[in-house]
Amino acid sequence: MTAPQRDPAAALAADSGVPLVRIHELAVTHDGESTAVPASVSFEIAAGEVVLLLGPSGSGKSTLTLALNGLIPHAVPADVSGSVEIAGVDTVSTTVADLSTRVAMVFQDPDAQLVTGTLLDEVAFGPENLRMPVADVLARAEAALRRVGLWERRGENPDRLSGGGRQRLAIACALAMGSPLLVLDEPTANLDPQGIEEVYAALADLVAAGDRAILLVEHNLDAAVGFVDRVVALDHDGRVAADGSVDDVLRGRADELQAMGVWLPVSTIAALRLRRAGYELDPLPLTPDELRAALDAAPLPVVERAKPRVVARAKRDETPDARVVERAKRDETPPAPLITVRHLSLRRGRTEVLHDVDLDIAAGEFVAVVGANGAGKTSLIQALAGVVPPPKGTVHVDGVDVGRADSRTLSARIGFVFQNPEHQFIAHTVFDELAHGLRRQHLPEDEVRRRTTELLERFGLEGKAGAHPFLLSGGQKRRLSVCTALVAGAPVLVLDEPTFGQDRARADELLKLLGELNDDGTTIVVVTHDMQLVTEYAHRTVVLADGHVRAVGATADVFGDAELIEGAGLRLPPLSRALRGLERHPELAGIARLADLPAAIGDAT
Amino acid sequence: MTATGPLTTGQSLREGFDPYAQRAQASPVRFLYGVNPLAKLAAPLPAMVLLVFVRDAATPLAFLALSYAILLIGVTFTGRLAAILVALPVGAAVVGLGFSLWTDASRVDQSVIVWQLGSWTLYGGALEVGMATGLRIAAIAALTLIVGLSTTGPELVRATVQQLRVPYRIGYTALAAFRFVPRFGHELDVIRQAHRVRGAHGGRGPFAAVARWFGYIVPLLAGAIRHAERVALAMDARAFGAYPDRTERHLVPFRKRDTVFIVLFWAVSAALFWMLAPWGLA
Amino acid sequence: MAADTRLSTSVLLTCAAIGVATGVLGGIAGWITVPVLAAVPIVYGFVLGVHVLPGIIAQEALRLPWVALITHGVAALVGIAIAPIYAGQYIGTAILFGGIQELVAALVRYRSWAPWRFFVSAFVIGLVVAVAVFFAAHLGAMPLWAQILYLVLSVLGPMAWTAVGLAVGRALRRAGVARPRAR
């Protein structure tokens, strides 16, 4: 991210008089909850300041943002103690409509912020509600659309925009309200890499202009740290754990934040690890560029690091290989791949979306499928799992022709996890949800009970057996959806964007779970836009572009080829970006995984 | 999409439903687009109500012809319009035939025998009754097409807000609802796929189908309501409902020509009823 | 009217969501009308009963004044988008069914939401539908047994669909989505 460096004088100059926002010992208890989250938060935001709000999942960041413009308690029922004042006005005693001219919001899901039929109408919606004269409405709308670069497309239906475009539109809508404070709650969580880049380019422009204060809640710090003035971090209960400049908080207390469960920029995590391995990195780098610069300035660490690196790298890779080798030794024939795809061309509607795809996946592999929006990733894995029947004879799983098999045969061999777990829930209790798959196989009820209970325990859901699946937390729902796909005993698990719309911590938890399943022998195929997670966990990566397989190979090799990745409309993960083209440390160049970095001195992993 | 003609409420859901799309400029002869939606609703209303009680064939036929004339002049001619105009009489004939089979033979004129199958006979009188019913339904449908084929949903909503004084918060709720349609359609597709993969309510026959559809409704509505709540927050955050009224940039005026349209239509309707005198008044 | 009683935006949009989902059903019911009328006209009243769903689900989920009428309005707009030929029918049923449901709820001052109340509105709707369709489709020309069957089915239709709507509402509540709320 190349954010224009910002003039700190802008923030300072505005720093006088009543603060724009004053939050004093704010505690919010949602209706139906017993504990207050956040428990107690106090801080101020001055006009023109750019503040990043961090905290572990569930620490009340979203709740706090809703309290800023009075949606809590006016629209979302909750108990509020303490106070929030915007330019001296208390939010509880003012209406949301009144506050909307002081605090503008951008939410996570771009689709959930659209009301009208064209870009222009959408941006005009807020000013029209304020009963402004038509000329003023149009002037504001034009100014806002121009700032995010969408003025030329004002007559179009917002549906035609990409995800990133729609989120820029949401920013324009917020700008049109004319409020001095802009609050963004994970504005990029639902976007692909290109969309994220677009949104941050737009935000960087705003920050450079310096005319609005911004409060940003974001898990994807790699893009955001470039332009924030200040960081406020909440702890697990929702109390302020740190409040200060980026240097003080992120560089100074990184270890502490990481221990608290706050997500840090990948470059910082990498740097912390490298420090432990003996590299001198001071100050702590926050962005890929800073990491590269710091490494190029740092001398070689005192201890020779080449060996541990190889060991570390081999560790995860050996799982499938070792098994393959063992099996090869046992029956003296090369193992047939578990999934074979031959000459797969798939039509959707009138267009062919996959063209002559060939692919082999061996038992025990962890394969990632990546590609730009519309590249055909979903279509490919749906064909693998028979969600969309592929042409006969093109896809075989464990010797079964997917194009001919019935759903019961298939579900015993391959489990499919949909993007939104709620879509695939069919029963009224968690227990029945799992038992359904076993009862379909006509197993005796004892057996069903035993296996279901086993699985629930394994996934940490035993306490929820009687609960309705829809009432689980987001992370629990995701685990349950994986369970349902596994319960029939499928040796292959296919997941479509399992990390979409989730924060990094939850995404990491899920992938760890998949890693464990994989270690136990389950073959995993996953589609995701999160390149860093791909590189952390997948053995092999398939790159799709326009319905063609652009490349298949070991993950490290695929991400070592920057041209290939960018040619497919993707972005390198932050760590590869930082380490690519290092001059001083050839031993680090080409590393893509945090786990591959040299380990701490005396640490075996 | 706009190249094939103006977009109306009748645009099919599957082929990229976009109720907001800008309508292509139609030639001024296609006058129906310029008429206020409420006028297009009000004008045929008396005729539609009266047609319910008509029993002859000539009156519905006359109104069918009237609607066809208005549609052919007032709406851009497209393949879709042609298909509808052809399908309507065919549908009427099918319905009419169906009705004549159901008609109690003892109550009708049994002089003409149209068809005989074993002990069962279709009399000309029954066919007459059935066809009149089919025509009546076709005529009522054709009258509705006058508004249906020339009005977009948002226009209709705006007219109810601007002329009927429906509160704008309710009007905008309806406008936001148009956004939900394609989204929920897609969501339903995914839910069906997911349930099929999991083998929920397999089996054939109407009862399995009903159980299956019932299984889709809860996840669909649950997702829909949550989405709606998020949209509501976003709207509130943009001062929705701040004042009793709001600036309106899209005006759907009720002009003199709208009154003229209504009055003319009523006059023609009255004349037709008087001339054909379906109740034997003349 | 409703704006003065100030339903919250979230309630309004929830109505819209329910209206869209049920409006799609209504749209489908619209398209099967012609085959039904042609083949077995006496069950037409039963099919028409599906149009009670928007109001029932909205009232059962939200338990507030006006929600039935608003949801019916949205469902009608969506139905028109799917099957423009039935525009008149959709608008008519929305006003009629929604109005009756709203009226019955208003008579008990929006205090009782017991199932019997929903079935009362369904019964009234069934009678009204039966009479209207009786004339429109000239059912007087049919044999007496068919007329009686038709009448029974027309009244049963809305009742049966009301039961379906209540079941959906209950399932939603179990899933923790629909909760009656304050304005």
Ligand SMILES: Nc1ncnc2c1ncn2[C@@H]1O[C@H](COP(=O)(O)OP(=O)(O)OP(=O)(O)O)[C@@H](O)[C@H]1O
């Ligand atoms: N509408 C609601 N009703 C009841 N409880 C809620 C509601 N919204 C949030 N909560 C609860 O409040 C707590 C704080 O949630 P919040 O969404 O503010 O956390 P967060 O810090 O934004 O987390 P994340 O990083 O996952 O977005 C959680 O325990 C959550 O379950």
Ligand SMILES: Nc1ncnc2c1ncn2[C@@H]1O[C@H](COP(=O)(O)OP(=O)(O)OP(=O)(O)O)[C@@H](O)[C@H]1O
């Ligand atoms: N049901 C469908 N009918 C017609 N076309 C479809 C359908 N589903 C997908 N497509 C088209 O097929 C192409 C590939 O879609 P697919 O969903 O497989 O892409 P993807 O790589 O998963 O994209 P994304 O990252 O957006 O999920 C796209 O151009 C899409 O528009």
Ligand SMILES: [Mg+2]
């Ligand atoms: Mg949050």
Ligand SMILES: [Mg+2]
């Ligand atoms: Mg996809």
